[in-house]
Amino acid sequence: MTTVPTRTEIRREKTRRRLIEAGRTLIAEHGVSGLRIQDITEQADIALGSFYNYFPTKEELVEAVVADSLSDLGAETVVGDEGQDPAVTAVAAIYRVVRLAYDDPDFARLVINLNHADELFAQSFHPFARQVVERGVAEGRFDCPDIDVSVNFVVGASLTLIRGILAGVHEPGAEVVHAELGLRALGIDRDEARRLAVAGA
Numbered sequence: 752m753t754t755v756p757t758r759t760e761i762r763r764e765k766t767r768r769r770l771i772e773a774g775r776t777l778i779a780e781h782g783v784s785g786l787r788i789q790d791i792t793e794q795a796d797i798a799l800g801s802f803y804n805y806f807p808t809k810e811e812l813v814e815a816v817v818a819d820s821l822s823d824l825g826a827e828t829v830v831g832d833e834g835q836d837p838a839v840t841a842v843a844a845i846y847r848v849v850r851l852a853y854d855d856p857d858f859a860r861l862v863i864n865l866n867h868a869d870e871l872f873a874q875s876f877h878p879f880a881r882q883v884v885e886r887g888v889a890e891g892r893f894d895c896p897d898i899d900v901s902v903n904f905v906v907g908a909s910l911t912l913i914r915g916i917l918a919g920v921h922e923p924g925a926e927v928v929h930a931e932l933g934l935r936a937l938g939i940d941r942d943e944a945r946r947l948a949v950a951g952a
Contacts, residue, residue, distance in 0.1 A: 767805045767815075769795040774816045783813055783861060814871060817862055821875035824848065837887030838939055841905075842930045842951035844883070848876065848909050849926040852916035863914050872910045873903065880906055884937065894938030905933045927952050 756764070773794035777786055788809055792799045806812040828847040851859040862868055880902045887893030895901040912929050915921045927948050934944035 763805075766795075766797060766801070769797065770802065770805055770812060771815050771819055774812050775820065778813070778816060778861075782857065786813070810866075813861075814865055814867065817858075817865060818871050818875055820858070821862070821872065824851075825876045825879035837883050837890065837892050838934055838937075838943075838947055839951065840883050841880075841887070841934060841937065842947050844880070845905070845909060845930045845933050846926055846951060849912055849916070849929060852913045853923075856917060859913055859917055863910070863917065869907070869910060873906055876906045876909075877902055887937065892939075895936070901937055904936055908933070924952075 770791060773791050774786070777790055777794060786809060788802050789799055791809075791812065792802050802812075806815065824847065825844075828844045851862070862872065865871060877899075881898060884893055884895065884898050884902055888895065888898060893901075908929065912921065912925060916925065930951060931941075931944045931948035934947060935941060939947070
């Protein structure tokens with residue numbers, strides 16, 4: 752049975768969203784180091800004291816902003832076109848996520864430096880990635896012994912690669928190898944996995 756949210760719950764969620772959006776705007780403009788709670792509440796047009804009814808600390812707001820941004824990215828890139836080959840969708844998603852390290856290194860560093868980075872990253876992408884893998888298995892495109900383990904493997908490895916790129920451990924093009932290995936983990940044979948990874952680059 753679906754529970755209908757009360758007016759108070761709806762109002763609280765709207766206020767929480769306004770704080771998150773204000774935080775996202777200010778982080779983009781000034782970075783986390785310049786983020787002040789007073790500026791957040793002013794941007795959201797909310798009383799300063801009300802902030803703590805939603806987020807006990809500034810750091811928890813930052814985590815919420817990051818989770819929200821990652822979920823948006825997942826919704827945009829991981830789900831893809833329902834008529835598209837799931838393997839092509841997976842490659843595009845892997846590239847979009849890993850290339851955060853190249854395209855938006857400040858945000859990527861923010862992600863990896865959070866206390867709960869691994870958990871947050873997994874929670875943000877797992878639902879969307881699972882949809883793609885489930886569809887690939889249903890269509891006979893993917894062959895993996897356990898969907899959740901396979902998704903965790905690819906998503907977790909993506910975060911690890913982002914860390915390595917930011918640390919200067921990997922040369923440009925590491926994401927192509929990663930995409931190939933991700934497809935192979937999902938049951939695509941080596942030659943086709945390589946072809947799809949190179950074609951999607």
